Amino acid sequence: MKKILSSLVTLVVTLSLQPSTPLKAKESLPKRHSLQLWYAQPAARWEETLPIGNGSIGMMPDGQVQQESIVLNEISMWSGSPEDPNNYSAYKQVSTIQQLLFSGKNKEAEKLVDQNFICQGLGSNFGNGATAPYGSYQNFGFLKLKHQIPGKVENYERSLDIQDAVAYTSFEANGTTYQRTYFTSQDENFGLVSLTADRKKSISFKLDFSRKEAVTSAEIRGNTLTIQGQLTDGKGGKGLTFAAQITLNIKGGTLRKEGSSLMVEDADQATILFAATTSYYGLPLVETLEGRLKNAQNSATEKLLKEHKKAYHSVFNRVRLQLNPGNSLEGAGSKISIPTDQRLAAFYKAPQLDNEMASLYYQFGRYLTISSTAPKMANALPPNLQGLWAHEINTPWNGDYHLNVNAQMNHWGVEVSNLSEYHLPFIAMIKRLAKEGEKTAKAYYNAPGWVVYMMTNVWGYTAPGESASWGASTASGWLCNHLWEHYLFTKDKAYLKEIYPILKNAATFYAHTMVKDPVTGWWVTSPSVSPENAFRLPSGQVASIVMGPTIDNQIVRELYGAVLAANKILALNDSYAEVLAQQLTEIPPAVQVSKSGRVMEWLQDYEEVEPKHRHVSHLYGLYPAAFISPQTSPEWAEAARKTLTVRGDEGTGWSRAWKLLFWARLQDGNHSLEILRQLLQPAYTAENPTKVGAGTYPNLFCAHPPFQIDGNFGGSAGIAEMLIQSHAGFIHLLPALPESWSSGSYSGLKARGGYTVDVSWENGLVTSYKITGNKGEAVDVLVNGKKSSYKL
Structure with missing residues (x-):
């Protein structure tokens, strides 16, 4: 885990009266084209604001004419702190739970899972983790710009040009054309807002920074606004510190202090630069930000924009699509x-x-x-x-x-869409979870290898959630799909050698924890769930806990296959591959077809409680895995088609x-x-x-x-x-x-x-x-x- 700095946050806003040349009104507004979002009115709610970001910081301007709000974000802005939420006595109940499942007593087994196979402490606090050790990703703050725009507004437009990763707001009022330009530099780590007009002395506004909590002091000294604060660690102590630096360059006009705000009056042009960071990275906060903005403050906005576009185009322009x-x-x-x-x-x-x-x-x-x-x-x-x-x-x-679909879905398009390196931060997270997950494997199964359940955070959380019905699904095998897919698309053998132990250790966990189903003789996972879904037992009871749900069988098959293939590609001659190869012949097939002609979601053909459930986990073998295909397995493909038809x-x-x-x-x-x-x-x-x-x-x-x-x-x-x-x-x-x-x-x-x-x-x-x-x-x-x- 990162070392958390104990110093308070510092947010510095510096205003210079001798700025570099900003953009001129109308000069850079792009012509209408196919890679553009645009609107004829300001955003009335957050879900209408336009997202810009560079992977570290983000901004979302609402484009309001008089009172503009720009949401500010930094990706490591997390409350909470590292914790060990594993229940180290859970493994003592595994065999009892499994025996209950063998006897068809799923509801009784589920009760024991709810008592033992959950986390210690608050866990995610059922999605309200901001004040719990688990923590929450948080808004960084809001940049508030209260403008003075006289006259009736006409010809209003705001847009996001995804071809260049730049947002705009433009309008006319009282015979003056105003333009605001926003981007977060892909070349350097800062955000920029340019305010221009085609008539001199037309830029007047009040600038404020606001945040609901975690700010301990705010004061203005000269042209500098300093804000100090700190997030909670969820344990009654101090968590991450965060910092931002905002510089405001103006041409013409005057600057003065007004209470806790800064007022610009009758300027010709203005440029705001924003940078942010947190102590998650273990670097000095304000010094880091000052370094980021030093060059930007001395460069013309046109140059900064040109460098941003060049860096962005080098990635975005790899793929072109015309329909x-x-x-x-x-x-x-x-x-x-x-x-x-x-x-x-x-x-x-x-x-x-x-x-x-x-x-x-x-x-x-x-x-x-x-x-x-x-x-x-x-x-x-x-x-x-x-x-x-x-x-x-x-x-x-x-x-x-x-981790039961969502974080994975975030990365399903990166390889095919020529953004392979954008898989790497997720892969790095998986590597960290694999290490932390060794503790969880010991706690819940007394097993070797590693496992992580259905959710995690920046602190490396690997334990189950707070409830069996959704928190007991393992995700380690699914995460290995991403490790393997990155190799398949890149064919990087050095990378494959690096991840082989992670793949193997994930497989080791499953190999040591699966049990032999007394009815079929197959080796199956137990206890487990089909993510967030439930079924009806012959008794009429509704349960979630089972052994060998279809998604697990598919994931284990895929994982074992990846380990065997990697062992062969790397010529490792790993004897453990033979163990996996043998067990692979004794686990359920990737697909079982029910009497209705559909893919079975569970080891038994249980009645579905919610036939149109949002999760369709038993089709993991169709996507992202490759077990089901019209060319290679047409019968299974037809069963998948019928499954989707019923699901809706x-x-x-x-x-x-x-x-x-x-x-x-x-x-x-x-x-x-x-x-x-x-x-x-x-x-x-x-x-x-x-x-x-x-x-x-x-x-x-x-x-x-x-x-x-x-x-x-x-x-x-x-x-x-x-x-x-x-x-x-x-x-x-x-x-x-x-x-x-x-x-x-x-x-x-x-x-x-x-x-x-x-x-x-x-x-x-x-x-x-x-x-x-x-x-x-x-x-x-x-x-x-x-x-x-x-x-x-």
Whole structure:
């Protein structure tokens, strides 16, 4: 764990009267294009503000004309502290629980699990962990700008250009054109707000910083505002300290103190620079920030913006996607002139008329990845449940890392979408959890290896949650899927050698803790759950605890297979691989088909309590694993199709995203587009803004509800999966193309094996393609229904 500094936070705001040249009004406002979100009015709520970030800090301006609020975030802004919540007596009850499950007494077993296989202490405090040791990801604060804009406002527009990672607000008032420009530099770690007007002496505003709690003092000395504060460790003591530095450069005008605020009057231009950090990184706070802003303060805004764009383009421009606007359909054509909130509503009604909206949503997912984690930064954190954007002290579900699908979904698109290095902060977190999880394996099973359950935080939490029904699902095997997938896409043997012990130790835990089911003779996990779902026993009782749920069987199969493959690739001759190979022949098959023709969710064909449950965990073998495929296992694919039909298309935001991926893997393009349509259902309407449902907010954030970023990442991954697949031993081009995406092109998508793929198509058929990899290497490709070998 990081050493927590005991010093108080310092937030310094410096104002200079001799700034570098800011942007000029109208000069840099981009022309309308397909990679742009734009709106004709300010944000009325947080879910309408525009997210910008560089993986370390984030900002979300609301674009209000007179009283503007900009949400500020820093990804390590966590309360709480390291703890050991493991119950070291839990293992003593394992055999009793397992015997009850052998006897079909699941409810009695569940009672013992609830008493023993939960955490010690408060755990996540049922999602209210801000004051518990578990902690919560928190909002950093708010930058408040109270402007003085005379006259009636006209021609208002605010936008987010994801092509450049820059947001804008512009309007006219009293004959003056105002423009505000916002970005968080991908080149250096700071945020910038530029305020300009085309008439001199038009910039007047009051600047405040506010935060609801953890601030112990605030004072102004000269041109400097200093704020001190500290988060709680959840144990009655002091937790992380945090700091920010904001510099305000103005040209012309005057500056004065007004109470606890700073007032700028009659300036020609102004530029605000923002940087933030916390003691999580173990570095001196204010000194670190001063170093970040030193160069920025002496550089012209145009230069800072140019350097930001260059760094951002080097990553974002790796992939290009063009879907025809659907001009052959009546009412089709480019819709970029329509405000995004209205366009979202229109897409939900008729997605076939706006193919560019699908490509925008895909690239928005890539934009969010680049914006919410910083792989080049030391001790970088992966995106949490909200990426890095939060406006509350206790974010929903603590804004943590849910490991029964959500944190994983955050990373499903990184490899295929040519953002492989953005997997690394999550992989680094998995490595840390593997070490901490050794304690949890001992506590709950007295077993070797490592295990982590369904949630974690920045402090390395690995114990179960507070309730058996949702907190008892293991996630270590699922996390290993990410370790293995990164190798499959990169073919980096040095990396594979590094992660082999983690894969092996995860498998070791399962090998030592599985039991032989007396009915089938299979080795199965016990006790366990199918994440967050329940079933009805023959007695009529409802239970969650079982042995050998389908998702576990699939995960163990995949994990053992990865260890065996890695052992062979690295030529390790590890004798333990033979142990796993033998047990692999004695665990349940990846899929069991029920009498109804569906994939069974549990070892027995229990009655579902909630047939349309949001989790579809028993289709893990369809995605993200590769057990179910129309080409390699058509019977299982048909069972998966029937499962999804009964489950239904609706669900929470992230659930719809997962279903999009399922239907793409089943190679049904039209149904995939239907799920995308439902994923982009407006979360609320202008007529009834208080009734919020699943779908998408006006700023394209995914609505669980509330906001969870996993749906954005899952939806973007699903679109990529419609265009390219490589999990079944060959590269499949356009595997799930909807009829309305009849022509288009993409470049830069990745396939397993380290290949880069470019494709063009017309009338639903590939017209040209290029695969880049090691020269002379041959790869199997399925194109227009025909498989052939392609020599690179």
